[in-house]
Amino acid sequence: MLRVGLTGGIAAGKSVVAGRLAELGAVVVDYDVLARDVVAPGTTGLASVVEAFGPGVVAPDGGLDREALAGVVFADAAALARLNAIVHPLVRREAAQREADAAAAGRSVVVHDVPLLVETGDPASFDAVVVVEAPADVRLERLVAERSMTPEQARARMAAQASDAERRAAASVLLDGSGTVDGLRAQVDALWRSWVRTAVEEAPAQGADDVEEGRPEQGAAPSPPDVVPVTVLVTGFEPFGGRTVNASWEAVERLGRLWAGPERVVVERLPVAFGAGPARLRELVTRLRPALVLGVGEAGGRRVVSLERVALNLADARIPDTTGAAPVDEPVVAGGPTAYLASLPVKACAAAARATGVPTEVSHTAGTYVCNATFYALLHHLEALDGVRGGFVHVPVELDDGTDPDDDAQRLALALAAVVRTALDVGVDLRTTAGTLD
Ligand SMILES: CC(C)(COP(=O)(O)OP(=O)(O)OC[C@H]1O[C@@H](n2cnc3c(N)ncnc32)[C@H](O)[C@@H]1O)[C@@H](O)C(=O)NCCC(=O)NCCS
Ligand SMILES: Nc1ncnc2c1ncn2[C@@H]1O[C@H](COP(=O)(O)OP(=O)(O)OP(=O)(O)O)[C@@H](O)[C@H]1O
Incomplete structure (x- = not known):
């Protein structure tokens, strides 16, 4: 219940x-x-x-x-x-x-x-x-x-x-x-x-006997509609490096609250750890069976939101993660391909985020730390799951565009909502360039 x-x-x-x-x-x-x-x-x-x-x-x-x-x-x-x-x-x-x-x-x-x-x-x-x-x-x-x-x-x-x-x-x-x-x-x-969608997922499989006996009680909840909304999983990260907040989780948590459906958005917080972060994400994907997974991480040095296009099979840590692990030049997945591309229409998503008033770009490097490792492990995991889309967004610690920093989490949440909406609705990406010369 x-x-x-x-x-x-x-x-x-x-x-x-x-x-x-x-x-x-x-x-x-x-x-x-x-x-x-x-x-x-x-x-x-x-x-x-x-x-x-x-x-x-x-x-x-x-x-x-x-x-x-x-x-x-x-x-x-x-x-x-x-x-x-x-x-x-x-x-x-x-x-x-x-x-x-x-x-x-x-x-x-x-x-x-x-x-x-x-x-x-x-x-x-x-x-x-x-x-x-x-x-x-x-x-x-x-x-x-x-x-x-x-x-x-x-x-x-x-x-x-x-x-x-x-x-x-x-x-x-x-x-x-x-x-x-x-x-x-x-x-x-x-x-x-x-909620109906959640109840359907969590209900034990019904055997033929149950169906025969299963005459609905008068006044019971109506049976679920034929079309149930899809689940979207959006993750942020826990605070890290002595800080008490992580901009990614602040924004993701808000997104979970303001999303008005019809899809179900589930938000979760991942540990900043090379092993445990990707492992937790895989576990969530298996349990929730989402149609779309969006990882969100904080990028300290950036001033704009980045729609990540490339996940590299490379872990090269400048500082240890929360478990003390600091891999140098190791693969995220041994034997995996060198890189994966996000399976989102990244340009359309970036344009939609920008349209909410938040400066947004398409990025071609997600770094070599836990964010990239999580992104790579996600795309590797989704390879085996038909049609599930995956992507990653970096958010800055502060938007720094002359607006009130107190509003950042709300503005970022709205930009993320635009990314999710676009990733759900748009099949083919925009034919505009987001390439760079440097
Ligand atoms: C003081 C009483 C007699 C006034 O009755 P009245 O018919 O004017 O209001 P009613 O009970 O219909 O409540 C209307 C609204 O007032 C607000 N309200 C009611 N009690 C309280 C309270 N203790 N504190 C703050 N707001 C309250 C709520 O928003 C409620 O929906 C009554 O509200 C009461 O007994 N309150 C104490 C019990 C209580 O806390 N009820 C709220 C739900 S447990
Ligand atoms: N968009 C709206 N949503 C809800 N109520 C509205 C709206 N527009 C007008 N109203 C009116 O405002 C009143 C809202 O009162 P309602 O009884 O729903 O409040 P409540 O939140 O249950 O308050 P209470 O704390 O007293 O239980 C109703 O009389 C309703 O007709």
Whole structure:
């Protein structure tokens, strides 16, 4: 079962996403609903809240006066913490029960719709964390127009929640809730297709007996569509040489978050090691069966993005890798051909990256260090796999083109997305020259 956490700031569009996921066949556990259930009339939850906040939060009908309680807690952080301490454990217990019920019923996707996932939950405990985003002013307008809040009430509620940046940091998928409802639902559809693809890959092979017995249960997730999206594997490298970040992973990780399908992009981080880097990449290719593999590495001395065209069967290390290995003039693959050419339309890919505004060139040397070794080992491995495309991109540590360096990772991620899109869509490369005289 795929366990998904769904979150977003108030009025970002979470309910729209949850509603569409439910239509598509997911079990949705709505924490706002559970938070109401656990303080319904006659519950110990309600008794605890009244004990903590006094009779002023009881409505004439004996139920909770939600507006009165909201007025108290969203004006006073300590009071809010007290309320959360009463309600959240009860909600968590209920949610765990709903998930167990879904698992027992054989459902394949359960979505925990949690407004406060980042604040109080444990995002890392989910297989995927979907964050819906919309700018604060748009959300404020929605709250005033559609939920009859005053601007002050809306601001107080937003101030009690995590920031966009905090939610983003926890996201494995970002959805844009600032446009139309239909647009947001379409983003959910693309996401769902990528999950269906994952489930199909991970399902054990079905025997004939299973098919006979396999009458779908009523309400179960719809069967997978005939055409499933392809998988794209994109790798970056871990930090190296005493630095805490590696520009390649910063960009690749962002790419994984902003990619909106329909293909599934899987991002992975490789060790900077002549042996372990290529080995890990081969293992990932075997497991994920991608249609396209793009390696991304950092090139300290370069100022532009390079679409690598040539992988050399040569390892010549100026400094040791992270395992201390420093091969000099050794082949990457003993007995392998001297070089391979990338099986991407590199010129078209470079043009597409350039069109995003990031300076990009076609390069004819990927160096002789771990990046080249990984690139070579990848192309060598793909030789035996029919039709799987492979390539490599070097990104600079800083773009250094007069733009804000804080934006580099995002700009590089968009350039990489353009490379991936082009590598998937373009069969024959451009007939323009990218040759050099030096
Ligand atoms: C204070 C209460 C009574 C106000 O009720 P009201 O009907 O106005 O809002 P409702 O419960 O429908 O929540 C609407 C939205 O407010 C935001 N919100 C709710 N509780 C909180 C909170 N504790 N902290 C920050 N934001 C919150 C969420 O975005 C939520 O989707 C209620 O929100 C509550 O009991 N909150 C504590 C429980 C909680 O944290 N719920 C969130 C999911 S566990
Ligand atoms: N592109 C959009 N996506 C989602 N909602 C939209 C969009 N455009 C307008 N809306 C409206 O904005 C509101 C968003 O509220 P919604 O209930 O989806 O928010 P939410 O993220 O679930 O908030 P909460 O934290 O209260 O659960 C809805 O009433 C919806 O009709």
